[in-house]
Amino acid sequence: MNRARLIIFNAALGPLDYRVPEGMHVEPGSVVVAPLGPRQIVGIVWEAERLPASEVPEAKLRPLVGPLPVPPLKSELRRLIEWTADYYCAPIAAVARMVLASGGALRGPATMTEYRLSGGMPERMTPQREAAIEALDGEQATIRELAGMAGVSEGVLRGLVNQGVLEPVEVDCDRPYPPARADFAAPKLSPAQAEVAKRFVSAVEARRFAPFLLDGVTGSGKTECYLEAVAKGLEMGRQTLVLLPEIALTEAFLRRFEDRFGVPPVVWHSSLKSTERRRAWRSIAAGQAQVVVGARSALFLPYANLGLIVVDEAHEISFKQDDGVRYNARDVAVMRARFEQIPVVLASATPALESLQMAESGVYERLVLEDRYGGARLPDIDTIDLTEEKPERGRWLAPRLVAQMEARLARGEQSLLFLNRRGYAPLTLCRNCGFRFECPNCTAWLVEHRFSQRLACHHCGHETAPPPACPECGELDCLVACGPGVERIADEVAEILPEARVAVVTSDTVNSPERAAEFVARAESGAIDVIVGTQLVTKGFHFPELTLVGVVDADLGLEGGDLRAAERTYQQVAQVAGRAGRGEKPGEVLIQTRHPAAPVIAALAAGDRDAFYAAETEARRQAGAPPFGRWAAIIVSSEDEAEAREAAHHIGDARPDVADVAILGPAPAPLALLRGRYRYRFLLNARRSAQVQDVIRDWLEALKFPQGVRVSVDIDPYSF
Numbered sequence: 001m002n003r004a005r006l007i008i009f010n011a012a013l014g015p016l017d018y019r020v021p022e023g024m025h026v027e028p029g030s031v032v033v034a035p036l037g038p039r040q041i042v043g044i045v046w047e048a049e050r051l052p053a054s055e056v057p058e059a060k061l062r063p064l065v066g067p068l069p070v071p072p073l074k075s076e077l078r079r080l081i082e083w084t085a086d087y088y089c090a091p092i093a094a095v096a097r098m099v100l101a102s103g104g105a106l107r108g109p110a111t112m113t114e115y116r117l118s119g120g121m122p123e124r125m126t127p128q129r130e131a132a133i134e135a136l137d138g139e140q141a142t143i144r145e146l147a148g149m150a151g152v153s154e155g156v157l158r159g160l161v162n163q164g165v166l167e168p169v170e171v172d173c174d175r176p177y178p179p180a181r182a183d184f185a186a187p188k189l190s191p192a193q194a195e196v197a198k199r200f201v202s203a204v205e206a207r208r209f210a211p212f213l214l215d216g217v218t219g220s221g222k223t224e225c226y227l228e229a230v231a232k233g234l235e236m237g238r239q240t241l242v243l244l245p246e247i248a249l250t251e252a253f254l255r256r257f258e259d260r261f262g263v264p265p266v267v268w269h270s271s272l273k274s275t276e277r278r279r280a281w282r283s284i285a286a287g288q289a290q291v292v293v294g295a296r297s298a299l300f301l302p303y304a305n306l307g308l309i310v311v312d313e314a315h316e317i318s319f320k321q322d323d324g325v326r327y328n329a330r331d332v333a334v335m336r337a338r339f340e341q342i343p344v345v346l347a348s349a350t351p352a353l354e355s356l357q358m359a360e361s362g363v364y365e366r367l368v369l370e371d372r373y374g375g376a377r378l379p380d381i382d383t384i385d386l387t388e389e390k391p392e393r394g395r396w397l398a399p400r401l402v403a404q405m406e407a408r409l410a411r412g413e414q415s416l417l418f419l420n421r422r423g424y425a426p427l428t429l430c431r432n433c434g435f436r437f438e439c440p441n442c443t444a445w446l447v448e449h450r451f452s453q454r455l456a457c458h459h460c461g462h463e464t465a466p467p468p469a470c471p472e473c474g475e476l477d478c479l480v481a482c483g484p485g486v487e488r489i490a491d492e493v494a495e496i497l498p499e500a501r502v503a504v505v506t507s508d509t510v511n512s513p514e515r516a517a518e519f520v521a522r523a524e525s526g527a528i529d530v531i532v533g534t535q536l537v538t539k540g541f542h543f544p545e546l547t548l549v550g551v552v553d554a555d556l557g558l559e560g561g562d563l564r565a566a567e568r569t570y571q572q573v574a575q576v577a578g579r580a581g582r583g584e585k586p587g588e589v590l591i592q593t594r595h596p597a598a599p600v601i602a603a604l605a606a607g608d609r610d611a612f613y614a615a616e617t618e619a620r621r622q623a624g625a626p627p628f629g630r631w632a633a634i635i636v637s638s639e640d641e642a643e644a645r646e647a648a649h650h651i652g653d654a655r656p657d658v659a660d661v662a663i664l665g666p667a668p669a670p671l672a673l674l675r676g677r678y679r680y681r682f683l684l685n686a687r688r689s690a691q692v693q694d695v696i697r698d699w700l701e702a703l704k705f706p707q708g709v710r711v712s713v714d715i716d717p718y719s720f
């Protein structure tokens with residue numbers, strides 16, 4: 001080949017052609033460095049016939065600089081990149097960028113320099129130096145990362161390096177991970193578990209595409225079952241990827257993994273240090289990393305020898321990425337397994353309706369674990385009708401729930417209160433004039449966080465200190481909190497049960513694997529009596545002394561017009577209920593609601609999962625919603641409201657007329673202003689068989705927009 005067509009990271013530029021100099025070897029999948037203007041960029045060599053033709057004559061092509069010392073991307077992975085770009089209507093460059101982990105993982109040397117405190121002191125102390133030294137105690141990272149942690153400039157830290165206060169440490173990013181041992185501590189499986197594990201193991205052995213839906217109640221040992229398949233992969237020298245939803249909560253999983261295989265797995269998530277990221281990426285590409293536990297982005301890594309994919313808590317909505325390439329990792333995982341010809345396990349106690357439907361139609365093999373392991377019973381579930389059993393004035397917990405919490409406290413057992421709302425109160429207003437605090441960048445109220453004394457937007461991160469006076473009428477000390485958030489519930493618990501030790505668990509308080517581990521250790525040691533948490537607490541935890549779960553407001557998720565509102569409420573409540581009674585003592589769940597007769601609440605109280613899924617299936621069928629019909633969205637945004645509106649109408653004017661696709665809009669998107677951008681949206685509702693991506697591509701292809709306009713496509717959207 002003397003001409004190479006590259007996918008490069010810059011989505012706006014599309015594929016570019018280069019000349020391959022005499023004597024240089026590249027092949028499809030090679031990761032190469034190429035000149036672009038005065039700079040050098042990283043790209044991937046692609047098969048020319050799969051990309052649009054180039055018009056640049058041979059003589060004008062610039063020569064490649066050369067390949068990077070990493071293995072070429074395998075054809076299975078290149079097919080996945082193409083499929084993902086195609087299915088989600090995303091630029092192929094944007095997908096390729098996820099594979100190369102934005103390039104940072106593979107560019108540069110295998111050895112990197114990190115720095116840590118040497119124990120020495122600078123000749124001249126400044127407030128900044130002092131702050132940095134204090135903040136970096138026990139840390140080791142690159143200068144840039146340390147600067148971020150300490151909140152000072154890189155220049156300040158370089159000064160400390162020159163003074164010998166920070167000392168260099170060479171980190172070898174090619175050092176191998178210690179080997180896992182398949183037989184380190186194998187459990188004795190129950191007959192039902194053994195049956196399931198056998199299916200997985202033989203599929204790993206057979207090296208064939210086999211999608212499984214592992215549908216088992218919370219605590220039934222789903223994890224134990226798929227770890228047997230991981231063990232098989234280890235024996236065979238093949239790699240396994242385990243995808244998990246909330247990366248902050250993998251600490252418990254990592255420890256469990258270590259207990260089973262003797263070493264922790266390789267982890268992959270967005271907050272890895274650059275040395276960890278580089279080491280993991282290289283080791284995965286070289287085939288040395290045996291088991292990778294990661295967030296959804298781990299799905300696009302260049303495994304040398306993948307033998308199994310597991311998606312745990314597969315129903316979780318956090319597998320859906322909502323910016324950049326808007327993909328659903330659960331679905332892409334199945335496609336990757338298909339391209340790689342390997343088994344994939346979707347594990348859940350509350351599968352998505354789409355997954356159940358795939359099992360029903362025979363595409364997925366559904367395996368069921370009906371009972372909790374070791375005879376632990378599923379908890380008893382009861383509702384509290386808030387219209388009859390009213391909490392005291394200014395409170396949110398009904399007397400019956402409080403009485404049960406008191407009883408737990410007296411017995412030395414734990415209670416868990418679930419409310420999916422961070423902060424103290426969702427809305428803050430002025431008692432004098434009714435002024436409401438709104439985010440300047442988003443269509444959203446600011447949420448009071450009393451612990452950190454901030455008003456914060458949960459969409460864009462905007463924060464301000466609560467002002468002493470109302471910005472509208474000037475009244476002093478006038479702010480009133482409306483409605484409860486977890487912090488307010490924690491305050492209420494402290495008032496009602498002053499001797500109880502209360503822990504608030506949200507992404508504000510448990511925001512790193514270390515903090516998660518701390519929390520788990522405290523809860524396990526019995527140092528916490530009442531846990532108050534958001535959806536972070538609904539999964540993964542296993543606390544034997546936890547015997548009461550209170551759902552503070554089950555109606556919360558049902559508000560708004562979300563297509564999956566009922567399903568999500570069902571999943572969240574069923575998952576959080578599954579935290580109760582996992583040990584020897586039976587568990588109890590109390591659900592506070594104003595609508596005890598709503599189908600989803602009634603099904604939860606009756607423990608009748610089938611009834612819920614049947615009703616929900618029927619509702620979706622009638623609405624033409626997934627899995628019976630398809631939705632897609634086109635979102636047009638700009639920082640300028642008029643520009644966004646005009647662009648939306650420009651698109652609307654070109655609206656195609658297609659038989660089995662209904663096009664709604666443009667209308668202001670549900671968050672009409674988000675992170676400073678005004679948003680309009682089209683919704684497409686199509687028959688399942690319709691080629692909705694082709695319709696969208698044809699529609700948008702020829703349209704031109706001003707610079708500030710962004711048009712993005714969301715296939716199978718989650719937020720409506």
Ligand code: ADP
Nearest residue numbers: 187188189190217218219220221222223224373
């Ligand atoms: P799930 O993933 O279905 O929620 P887990 O795999 O976490 O269930 O199992 C629940 C609890 O039961 C865990 O503490 C696990 O260690 C234990 N357990 C499950 N199966 C076995 C087994 N065969 N032998 C020993 N302990 C088991």
Ligand code: ZN
Nearest residue numbers: 439442457460
């Ligand atoms: Zn905002």
